[in-house]
Amino acid sequence: MNYYSLNKKAPNTSFKDAVIKGLAPDKGLYFPESITPLPQSFFDDIDNLSHTEIAFEAIKQFVTPEIPEAVLKTIVEETLSFDFPVVQFNKNISTLELFHGPTMAFKDVGARFMARCLGYFNKDNSEEVTILVATSGDTGGAVANGFLGVKGVNVVILYPSGKVSDIQEKQLTTLGQNIKALEVNGSFDDCQAMVKTAFLDEALTSKMQLTSANSINVARWLPQLFYFMFAYKQLHKKYKNIVFSVPSGNFGNICAGMMAQQLGLPITHFIASNNENNVVTRYLKSQNYQPQASVQTISNAMDVGDPSNFIRIQEIYKNNFDALKENLSSYSFSDETTKAAMLEIYEQFNYVADPHGAVGYLGCKAYLKNNKEAHGVFLETAHPTKFLDVVEDVIKEKQPLPAQIKAVMDKEKVATKISTYSDLKDFLLK
Ligand SMILES: Cc1ncc(COP(=O)(O)O)c(C=O)c1O
Numbered sequence: 335m336n337y338y339s340l341n342k343k344a345p346n347t348s349f350k351d352a353v354i355k356g357l358a359p360d361k362g363l364y365f366p367e368s369i370t371p372l373p374q375s376f377f378d379d380i381d382n383l384s385h386t387e388i389a390f391e392a393i394k395q396f397v398t399p400e401i402p403e404a405v406l407k408t409i410v411e412e413t414l415s416f417d418f419p420v421v422q423f424n425k426n427i428s429t430l431e432l433f434h435g436p437t438m439a440f441k442d443v444g445a446r447f448m449a450r451c452l453g454y455f456n457k458d459n460s461e462e463v464t465i466l467v468a469t470s471g472d473t474g475g476a477v478a479n480g481f482l483g484v485k486g487v488n489v490v491i492l493y494p495s496g497k498v499s500d501i502q503e504k505q506l507t508t509l510g511q512n513i514k515a516l517e518v519n520g521s522f523d524d525c526q527a528m529v530k531t532a533f534l535d536e537a538l539t540s541k542m543q544l545t546s547a548n549s550i551n552v553a554r555w556l557p558q559l560f561y562f563m564f565a566y567k568q569l570h571k572k573y574k575n576i577v578f579s580v581p582s583g584n585f586g587n588i589c590a591g592m593m594a595q596q597l598g599l600p601i602t603h604f605i606a607s608n609n610e611n612n613v614v615t616r617y618l619k620s621q622n623y624q625p626q627a628s629v630q631t632i633s634n635a636m637d638v639g640d641p642s643n644f645i646r647i648q649e650i651y652k653n654n655f656d657a658l659k660e661n662l663s664s665y666s667f668s669d670e671t672t673k674a675a676m677l678e679i680y681e682q683f684n685y686v687a688d689p690h691g692a693v694g695y696l697g698c699k700a701y702l703k704n705n706k707e708a709h710g711v712f713l714e715t716a717h718p719t720k721f722l723d724v725v726e727d728v729i730k731e732k733q734p735l736p737a738q739i740k741a742v743m744d745k746e747k748v749a750t751k752i753s754t755y756s757d758l759k760d761f762l763l764k
């Protein structure tokens with residue numbers, strides 16, 4: 335499959351090149367040249383397909399022939415070595431748990447898939463790649479884990495100082511080897527802007543092959559479309575009118591869901607559930623897209639003021655505001671409302687939600703108020719113990735720690751503090 339740049343000022347390129355470059359030379363995000371819906375028989379037969387068979391069929395057109403089918407099968411099998419269960423709360427609401435991977439957030443799938451694609455492209459170790467990642471909390475840990483020890487790959491993670499949870503910080507600063515962490519005096523948007531600037535800085539790109547493992551990169555972004563198919567498989571016999579509420583920050587996940595819908599998955603509607611970083615909620619009300627400096631919240635991984643992927647969503651809907659509004663609702667919630675929702679979920683359903691999932695739950699409820707016939711699935715995007723302080727404070731109960739969290743708790747943080755783009759450049763050139 336070939337990809338074009340959404341800035342339309344760079345040549346179209348192959349999947350391989352799009353993955354290795356991350357961002358197009360004109361600073362645009364790559365987007366597939368075509369999207370061919372899957373045959374109806376795929377959806378009719380979905381109950382008989384395993385997760386890996388579903389994933390293979392769904393992503394094949396986007397990555398072949400650069401990744402041969404036999405290799406793709408192995409990549410998908412290795413990527414999806416954990417579960418994606420749906421937990422039903424009642425006849426109107428379910429949650430899809432996306433936190434059963436090694437770093438307990440939904441980023442594990444994209445990071446593991448991309449690591450294997452890059453590993454395949456660099457199988458003869460001919461070219462060293464430096465991966466730059468900006469994280470508001472979870473991408474960093476998932477990428478660190480996914481790329482740890484991968485030959486020929488150096489990973490540099492930028493995270494906003496004091497704005498990620500303690501566990502998230504441990505996950506991205508303690509692995510060592512080919513993983514380096516930079517603690518940035520700024521916000522996630524500052525980290526993301528520095529990364530994008532680096533891609534276009536010839537003084538760097540002439541000396542090293544830089545790429546991204548954020549959802550900018552098509553190999554990190556597209557595998558997220560699997561989740562929506564896995565949920566559909568578990569629910570479609572009971573419910574015909576399925577809507578997804580996606581806790582959103584950089585809008586990669588919800589945009590991947592829209593790609594699943596383009597492939598023919600019968601999703602009735604999407605809900606972008608936001609914390610107070612709500613550029614998209616405001617846009618759907620005013621038709622005026624106004625990114626703003628991010629504010630800090632308890633759902634910190636969604637503290638994004640200028641989401642990268644909204645431009646891909648605009649592309650899917652051909653910049654038609656009415657068509658987008660028909661398929662997407664968006665709501666924004668304060669920390670106080672989010673905490674109240676965490677308590678409500680615990681008391682009513684005996685379920686411990688993390689703050690991001692709780693925002694998704696609230697979005698679901700808001701939409702269902704006027705759409706009572708729908709079944710809402712909110713994505714539980716991270717395990718609650720990644721946000722231990724908030725969760726235990728709200729539900730007033732100690733949480734048992736999963737093995738993945740225990741494994742990093744007592745490790746020593748190693749990070750270099752930086753403040754400006756020139757600090758990043760110096761670090762990379764050292
Ligand atoms: C736990 C969690 N929920 C939600 C999000 C938002 O996802 P996206 O950036 O794809 O919108 C993130 C970060 O990406 C996250 O880590």
Ligand SMILES: N[C@@H](CCOP(=O)(O)O)C(=O)O
Nearest residue numbers: 469470471472473548549635
């Ligand atoms: N919420 C993310 C922010 C980056 O999102 P990405 O999907 O573009 O990597 C995080 O947890 O880091």
